[in-house]
Amino acid sequence: MSVSRYPIEESSSMLKKAKIGTLFVLGFSDEDKVGTIQPHDDALVVTLRIGGYDVKRVMIDQGSVVDIMYPDLYRGLNLKPENLIAYSSPLVSFEGKMVVPKGQIRLPVQTGTDVVEMDFIIVDVFSPYTAIMGKPWLHTLGPVSSTLH
Template sequence: MVDQGSCVEIMYPDLYKGLNLKPEDLTIYDSPLLSFEGKVVILKGQIRIPVQAGSEVVEVDFIIVDIYSPYMAIVTRPWLHTLGVISSTLHQKVKYPSGDRIEELVGDQSMARRYLMSAILYQPAAESSASIEGGL
């Protein structure tokens, strides 16, 4: 996901595990971070890894969080600025200069809808049991 309004790149547990990262690969990141709901997020640490976008490779500092998300990662202003990206949320694509040409990364509308529905329908076990108990 591309978030033009944030300044911290985020990596979620599925990608962290998929890359076989371990706690010893991380450096400490101790600044507080708030979720989209305004809750304090549990941080595992920070890691700098190369991310390939088309033919460009950019080193990205990801903050590893331990919360559910339908996304694997969120890239933000530092990544966008490093590549010189122009993004369009309407068209779900980003364009950026690469050498003597313009490269383009295109999002997948149907996948974005599935992610959105997954996020809307997701209820952590603790919240869902609390809401059931509260309704009795």
């Protein structure tokens, strides 16, 4: 199954238990450009398998120096404060405000046959996204995101 960008959508559930044997391949072809208006500069938003669940509305951000998880996903994965380890460095939000993280958690992220353990920083702020995958994940897997598609 090829994963391309998904528009931000209201959905009854952003999480689906992963189906055994279904692989997410993060890749693009010219078919993925069909229906886009060029020049294309929307955020790259995908579905990824995180912690055994297919998670919608994950933004790929080449500029983020951490992988972020927002409250909807945190609650959807039934994570508890005792699951977190301390993370004391403040972050700067999109609005330029300082954000104090709730903590950090390591979870598996699957792309194709590759499964890597990634550290997510949990922040309790509103976002239309469930998570942001930044440089740590991109450098681990080595993909190149395409704003063209």
